[in-house]
Amino acid sequence: MRISVLAIAAAIVAPVLALEHAVWIISDGFVPQSITIKAGDTVKWTNNDKYYTHTVTPIFPKPISPGMSLSFQFNTPSIVDYYCSIHPFMEGKVIVEKV
Numbered sequence: 001m002r003i004s005v006l007a008i009a010a011a012i013v014a015p016v017l018a019l020e021h022a023v024w025i026i027s028d029g030f031v032p033q034s035i036t037i038k039a040g041d042t043v044k045w046t047n048n049d050k051y052y053t054h055t056v057t058p059i060f061p062k063p064i065s066p067g068m069s070l071s072f073q074f075n076t077p078s079i080v081d082y083y084c085s086i087h088p089f090m091e092g093k094v095i096v097e098k099v
């Protein structure tokens with residue numbers, strides 16, 4: 001009985017459940033380089049580089065120090081290209097799909 005109540009609750013909540021997706025920043029670039037999410041989801045970038053600061057321009061144009069994380073919630077379906085302004089060869093993409 002208790003399980004079925006939880007199952008119903010999960011079915012109701014699941015369609016609107018926003019997710020958080022992780023993107024790692026390393027010296028070679030963003031991993032994954034391209035990520036597809038749903039509108040309302042959040043992407044969390046973590047600078048996993050031991051030595052260098054990086055940016056996620058234009059979303060976070062200020063330097064992100066090693067070990068630091070920043071999150072951004074994407075609410076509008078769109079394709080967002082971003083790059084590191086310190087190392088412009090580092091490019092990434094967030095594809096935001098309609099829910």
Ligand SMILES: [Cu+2]
Nearest residue numbers: 054084086087
């Ligand atoms: Cu960089």
